[in-house]
Amino acid sequence: MSRIVILGAGISGHTAARYLNKWLGKKHEVIVVSPNAKWNWIPSNIWVGVGQMTEEDVTFDLAEVYKKTNATFLQAKGLSINPEGTRENPTPFVTVEYTLPEKAGEKENVEYDYLINATGPKLNFGATEGLGPDHGHTVSVCTAGHAIEANEKLQAVIERMRAGERCTLVVGTGHGMCTCQGAAFEYIYNIDHILRDEGVRDMARIVWISNEYELGDFGMGGVHIKRGGYVTNGKTFAESLMVERGIEWITRAHVKKVEAGLIHYEILDGTFHELEFDFSMLIPPFAGVGLKAFDAAGEDITANVFAPNGFMKVDADYTPRPYAEWSAQDWPRKYQNPTYKNMFAVGIAFAPPHPISKPMQSANGTAINPTPPRTGMPSATMAKAVAQSIRDMVNGAAEPTHTASMAEMGAACVASTGSGMFDGTAATMTVFPVVPDFDAYPEHGRDLGLTTGEIGLAGHWMKYILHHTFIYQAKLKPGWSILPD
Amino acid sequence: MAVKATNKEPYQQAYYPPAPTGWTKYMRTSLIWQSIRFIVINLKMLKLMSKSHH
Numbered sequence: 141m142s143r144i145v146i147l148g149a150g151i152s153g154h155t156a157a158r159y160l161n162k163w164l165g166k167k168h169e170v171i172v173v174s175p176n177a178k179w180n181w182i183p184s185n186i187w188v189g190v191g192q193m194t195e196e197d198v199t200f201d202l203a204e205v206y207k208k209t210n211a212t213f214l215q216a217k218g219l220s221i222n223p224e225g226t227r228e229n230p231t232p233f234v235t236v237e238y239t240l241p242e243k244a245g246e247k248e249n250v251e252y253d254y255l256i257n258a259t260g261p262k263l264n265f266g267a268t269e270g271l272g273p274d275h276g277h278t279v280s281v282c283t284a285g286h287a288i289e290a291n292e293k294l295q296a297v298i299e300r301m302r303a304g305e306r307c308t309l310v311v312g313t314g315h316g317m318c319t320c321q322g323a324a325f326e327y328i329y330n331i332d333h334i335l336r337d338e339g340v341r342d343m344a345r346i347v348w349i350s351n352e353y354e355l356g357d358f359g360m361g362g363v364h365i366k367r368g369g370y371v372t373n374g375k376t377f378a379e380s381l382m383v384e385r386g387i388e389w390i391t392r393a394h395v396k397k398v399e400a401g402l403i404h405y406e407i408l409d410g411t412f413h414e415l416e417f418d419f420s421m422l423i424p425p426f427a428g429v430g431l432k433a434f435d436a437a438g439e440d441i442t443a444n445v446f447a448p449n450g451f452m453k454v455d456a457d458y459t460p461r462p463y464a465e466w467s468a469q470d471w472p473r474k475y476q477n478p479t480y481k482n483m484f485a486v487g488i489a490f491a492p493p494h495p496i497s498k499p500m501q502s503a504n505g506t507a508i509n510p511t512p513p514r515t516g517m518p519s520a521t522m523a524k525a526v527a528q529s530i531r532d533m534v535n536g537a538a539e540p541t542h543t544a545s546m547a548e549m550g551a552a553c554v555a556s557t558g559s560g561m562f563d564g565t566a567a568t569m570t571v572f573p574v575v576p577d578f579d580a581y582p583e584h585g586r587d588l589g590l591t592t593g594e595i596g597l598a599g600h601w602m603k604y605i606l607h608h609t610f611i612y613q614a615k616l617k618p619g620w621s622i623l624p625d
Numbered sequence: 626m627a628v629k630a631t632n633k634e635p636y637q638q639a640y641y642p643p644a645p646t647g648w649t650k651y652m653r654t655s656l657i658w659q660s661i662r663f664i665v666i667n668l669k670m671l672k673l674m675s676k677s678h679h
Contacts, residue, residue: 376643382642388639549677550676562654565653565654572676595653596653596658597654597656597659598663599666
């Protein structure tokens with residue numbers, strides 16, 4: 141009997157757990173370790189952040205769902221990995237620390253035959269002074285709890301505007317090396333939508349600030365789509381939507397520091413600026429969760445297993461190269477650690493070989509460019525591929541049998557620009573592949589037949605249906621495995 | 626007293642991007658058209674997903 145341990149129960153970890161339980165759960169052991177008691181459908185947090193959904197609408201209790209399976213759920217956080225075990229016992233193990241209130245602080249070594257690191261990101265608010273809801277002056281929609289607080293502060297600002305005060309709302313990225321611009325993009329349009337519904341839009345100045353070189357980059361180097369007889373860059377449509385909604389934008393920005401009501405930022409030309417605000421939601425940069433690794437002798441091998449940013453090394457080509465020499469082949473296909481073949485990393489937890497957007501530096505040497513997105517649909521796709529590979533390896537395959545390179549997969553993103561069954565809209569974007577492949581598609585790096593974008597009510601219906609479908613699926617309700625991931 | 630109209634300021638951020646026409650805005654929430662787009666988007670996504678699994 142093999143034991144598969146999955147660290148993390150977010151989109152990628154829970155996807156891997158669902159399938160491994162279905163395929164192997166009766167004959168083998170699946171253990172899921174997550175510090176969070178609840179699963180969160182993060183894409184819908186933006187609706188919690190404007191008061192249109194509650195925490196209960198976007199979360200559910202993980203332990204209850206795993207009770208329905210053969211998998212074991214440990215509410216604990218991973219601390220370290222010993223991929224060689226110890227000198228006395230060569231069975232690899234992870235050390236976890238319980239966050240379950242009854243066992244809080246207790247540590248345990250959990251042995252494994254296969255390990256999937258799906259720990260997601262550490263929300264690195266500390267990278268920018270004054271950033272974030274805990275020790276800073278901005279709010280976040282990265283967790284359901286953060287989104288609740290964001291809505292409370294948003295409602296307070298709406299009250300001030302109702303009383304006749306003009307307010308400035310700033311949304312975007314809180315550091316030069318952020319990813320996940322899409323969440324901020326959705327949030328700013330939902331704020332605009334809510335302010336119009338509340339009749340106070342004319343009292344608000346709404347400003348977008350991000351580390352993108354141009355609007356519509358989204359950490360993917362932007363996209364080109366066919367529209368109106370031209371192949372046009374997504375920047376055109378992103379700017380059009382901002383103008384239509386009366387939103388100003390600042391791009392190429394690294395937020396250096398946030399004080400109460402004041403954002404300090406640097407832009408690529410090396411100049412420094414300040415922006416006053418009454419309400420601000422800025423996405424933090426992501427880092428690895430800080431897992432350590434030790435060899436059989438107890439020596440720290442963290443630097444061998446993880447990249448400096450804390451993400452786990454997999455079968456990517458990490459050779460440093462200039463942008464012009466980047467290749468689709470650099471991106472991992474199996475998500476398997478090169479040294480320890482029974483260890484995999486998926487979702488945000490794997491170390492990308494390099495960004496997708498071209499690296500840029502300000503005149504002062506500050507890096508200002510989005511880091512690569514690997515959330516949502518790609519993280520579920522790679523988690524399912526790794527689950528399939530482990531299923532086959534447990535059954536005798538020598539090597540991973542399935543691949544899911546971001547340079548060979550597409551992604552669909554439905555970005556809400558306002559909720560409402562008849563007046564809501566969303567920008568629906570599809571890209572193929574996520575990482576441009578200039579060998580296969582020399583002109584734009586992507587298949588223009590599958591790289592598309594449009595705004596409309598159909599997108600809102602899609603987003604609403606996806607919300608309910610994915611939560612239904614994640615709850616392992618009847619027929620979940622025939623639903624798309 | 627009516628406010629005197631002034632010329633729109635050129636060379637500003639908002640001056641250059643394309644703006645949707647009334648027809649484009651209408652079509653974004655037209656139930657008939659959006660029902661068709663809903664089907665088209667779903668088919669596109671299914672095609673995208675079928676090419677993404679290896």
